[in-house]
Amino acid sequence: MTDTPRTLFQKIWDDHVIERDDNGTCLIHIDRHLVHEVTSPQAFEGLRMAGRPVHALDKTLAVIDHNVSTAPDRLTNLGNEDSRIQIETLRTNCEEFGVQLFDISDKRQGIVHIVGPEQGFTQPGMTIVCGDSHTSTHGAFGALAFGIGTSEVEHVLATQSLIQSPAKSMRITVEGKTAPGVGAKDIILAIIGEIGTAGGTGYVIEYAGQAIRDLSMEGRMTICNMSIEAGARAGMVAPDETTFQYMKGRPMAPKGDHWDMAVKWWKSLATDEGATFDREVVLKAEDIAPIVTWGTTPEDVVPITGSVPNPDDFDDENKQNSARRMLDYMGLTAGTNMTDIKIDKVFIGSCTNGRIEDLRVIADLVKGKKVAANVEAMVVPGSGLVKQMAEDEGIADILKEAGFDWREPGCSMCLGMNPDQLSPGERCASTSNRNFEGRQGKGGRTHLMSPAMAAAAAITGKLTDVRELTE
Amino acid sequence: MTPFTHLNAKAAPLPMMNVDTDIIIPKQFLKTVKRTGLGVSAFYDIRYNDDGSVRDDFAPAQDAYKGAEILVTGENFGCGSSREHAPWAILDMGFRCLIAPSFADIFYNNSFKNGILPITLPKDQVTQLMQEVQENPDATIEIDLEKQTVTRGNKFSFHFEIDPFRKHCLLNGLDDIGLTLEKSATIRSYEEKRHAEKPWL
Numbered sequence: 001m002t003d004t005p006r007t008l009f010q011k012i013w014d015d016h017v018i019e020r021d022d023n024g025t026c027l028i029h030i031d032r033h034l035v036h037e038v039t040s041p042q043a044f045e046g047l048r049m050a051g052r053p054v055h056a057l058d059k060t061l062a063v064i065d066h067n068v069s070t071a072p073d074r075l076t077n078l079g080n081e082d083s084r085i086q087i088e089t090l091r092t093n094c095e096e097f098g099v100q101l102f103d104i105s106d107k108r109q110g111i112v113h114i115v116g117p118e119q120g121f122t123q124p125g126m127t128i129v130c131g132d133s134h135t136s137t138h139g140a141f142g143a144l145a146f147g148i149g150t151s152e153v154e155h156v157l158a159t160q161s162l163i164q165s166p167a168k169s170m171r172i173t174v175e176g177k178t179a180p181g182v183g184a185k186d187i188i189l190a191i192i193g194e195i196g197t198a199g200g201t202g203y204v205i206e207y208a209g210q211a212i213r214d215l216s217m218e219g220r221m222t223i224c225n226m227s228i229e230a231g232a233r234a235g236m237v238a239p240d241e242t243t244f245q246y247m248k249g250r251p252m253a254p255k256g257d258h259w260d261m262a263v264k265w266w267k268s269l270a271t272d273e274g275a276t277f278d279r280e281v282v283l284k285a286e287d288i289a290p291i292v293t294w295g296t297t298p299e300d301v302v303p304i305t306g307s308v309p310n311p312d313d314f315d316d317e318n319k320q321n322s323a324r325r326m327l328d329y330m331g332l333t334a335g336t337n338m339t340d341i342k343i344d345k346v347f348i349g350s351c352t353n354g355r356i357e358d359l360r361v362i363a364d365l366v367k368g369k370k371v372a373a374n375v376e377a378m379v380v381p382g383s384g385l386v387k388q389m390a391e392d393e394g395i396a397d398i399l400k401e402a403g404f405d406w407r408e409p410g411c412s413m414c415l416g417m418n419p420d421q422l423s424p425g426e427r428c429a430s431t432s433n434r435n436f437e438g439r440q441g442k443g444g445r446t447h448l449m450s451p452a453m454a455a456a457a458a459i460t461g462k463l464t465d466v467r468e469l470t471e
Numbered sequence: 472m473t474p475f476t477h478l479n480a481k482a483a484p485l486p487m488m489n490v491d492t493d494i495i496i497p498k499q500f501l502k503t504v505k506r507t508g509l510g511v512s513a514f515y516d517i518r519y520n521d522d523g524s525v526r527d528d529f530a531p532a533q534d535a536y537k538g539a540e541i542l543v544t545g546e547n548f549g550c551g552s553s554r555e556h557a558p559w560a561i562l563d564m565g566f567r568c569l570i571a572p573s574f575a576d577i578f579y580n581n582s583f584k585n586g587i588l589p590i591t592l593p594k595d596q597v598t599q600l601m602q603e604v605q606e607n608p609d610a611t612i613e614i615d616l617e618k619q620t621v622t623r624g625n626k627f628s629f630h631f632e633i634d635p636f637r638k639h640c641l642l643n644g645l646d647d648i649g650l651t652l653e654k655s656a657t658i659r660s661y662e663e664k665r666h667a668e669k670p671w672l
């Protein structure tokens with residue numbers, strides 16, 4: 001087996017198989033399990049009813065993120081009754097079962113997919129799961145990371161393993177260098193536009209090529225994060241020097257001799273020359289412009305220089321009908337220039353783009369400028385540590401000065417489980433990952449884009465080509 | 472888990488593509504700490520008017536489809552978030568079988584864990600089935616998991632594919648965790664070996 005060239009995914013998979021049955025279904029070992037308040041209560045309840053303990057406490061970490069308030073008074077005000085119950089349920093469960101929890105008062109608290117990498121809990125070569133579809137984020141480290149449902153959360157808590165059938169493999173190569181003003185978010189939106197929201201179903205995607213290699217860990221996380229938006233089970237990037245630099249010295253990363261052993265192993269994980277994929281897709285980085293979405297699925301993308309598409313122009317009748325419905329929901333008319341679309345709100349944050357690098361980009365752009373009078377703009381750092389860094393670096397002051405609302409960390413308006421929501425008909429430039437109907441609030445209209453593009457929109461009050469602001 | 476062997480039931484049509492889990496169960500209902508009781512809130516935004524009455528264009532909630540246990544729908548059903556609240560809500564609404572040209576991975580997986588059978592059929596067969604249940608709300612559709620067939624009287628019968636392990640678990644109502652715990656010794660020895668090789672993990 002070691003002689004046949006293998007992909008990164010195959011290597012990690014093979015390394016984790018505990019048992020394989022005749023049909024190829026495997027019991028695989030799970031190295032890391034992240035837990036949050038929304039998808040875990042019923043799992044802990046199941047354990048309790050069966051009298052089962054948590055199998056591996058050192059491999060389990062819990063955070064509160066989804067429906068935590070992002071307001072300054074949140075330590076004393078947990079929000080509405082349901083949110084309070086869910087948060088307190090997680091606290092009680094963690095205490096009862098002995099699971100480590102980053103509670104709201106902890107500086108390390110934040111969005112689960114920002115916290116894992118930040119702590120070094122996420123490492124190359126691992127299998128990482130969480131009851132959350134954006135677990136694919138952690139694949140940026142060369143880990144096999146995927147979202148699971150609550151029954152599986154319970155399964156992992158009880159056994160530190162999962163029953164899985166192997167996925168198909170896809171490699172997406174982004175060749176060459178991106179143009180100025182184009183970043184990781186534009187690359188992944190371009191990819192989803194290319195393969196569609198179901199294009200990755202059944203696959204684990206490996207991202208490769210110079211444009212991917214050139215990205216920082218933050219950028220790679222943005223890419224892998226949205227793999228699920230293409231329907232993929234997981235997304236991954238082979239670990240390299242960029243990865244090791246990021247990992248080194250993180251609180252939960254290996255230390256001393258273990259570090260050297262780990263790096264040696266991590267280096268062996270890259271896809272072998274000659275390994276084959278079930279599907280290959282190639283994009284040219286130079287063809288990618290800053291991108292925004294116009295519809296209510298992440299595949300409905302258009303370059304900012306383009307216009308709202310005409311439903312009649314789609315080949316498939318189903319797509320024509322759904323495009324009509326989407327334009328109606330989004331309150332858009334075919335043919336309108338994207339840059340003529342006015343916005344009401346800006347949301348910068350989420351596990352896609354709530355990291356320090358994202359905040360640095362927007363601070364550079366908005367320094368000395370003001371948020372447009374018609375716009376309410378909020379910035380929600382992805383974790384307490386990101387918030388701290390941004391405050392230390394003066395980023396928070398720049399943003400506040402420009403008129404942005406500077407919040408406490410959490411998922412916030414990415415899904416609007418807390419009071420951070422759009423009102424019906426409100427239009428939002430958002431750095432999150434889903435533009436589904438009602439995602440950011442009932443009747444709310446979401447345009448997905450990069451942090452730079454969202455910041456540009458905040459300043460001009462309409463969708464804007466960020467390159468015009470920087471030229 | 473309740474075993475799934477046979478189902479003879481009415482089917483309701485939901486002819487939409489990309490029905491995501493935010494549509495199946497909107498976020499305001501995720502705050503529950505229980506598995507049950509989500510049925511009335513399922514498909515909330517496309518099912519109810521602002522005044523709380525049922526929308527005319529949401530077929531599964533019309534009287535004609537009362538008692539339906541099968542939902543026939545479009546491509547990429549269940550895409551989006553991993554929330555298991557989606558299959559819980561669908562089950563609580565009374566559906567035990569879903570038929571579509573394709574399902575999103577996590578949702579597909581979650582369905583089995585709750586005793587729901589998601590059936591993937593080629594697009595033209597789903598279209599035929601959709602037409603049938605739209606024209607004849609009373610039509611009984613027969614699902615035979617053992618034989619892997621979807622049958623409408625003597626009008627048509629389609630064969631579907633399913634992973635043998637999943638089929639076995641559904642037919643016998645097996646609980647995954649119980650099955651896995653029987654392998655505790657194998658799990659332990661894997662973990663010991665792994666720890667010896669990679670002690671930092």
Ligand code: SF4
Pocket residue numbers: 065066111112113132134350351352410411414415432433
């Ligand atoms: S930020 Fe959004 S996508 Fe990410 S975990 Fe939170 S709710 Fe999910």
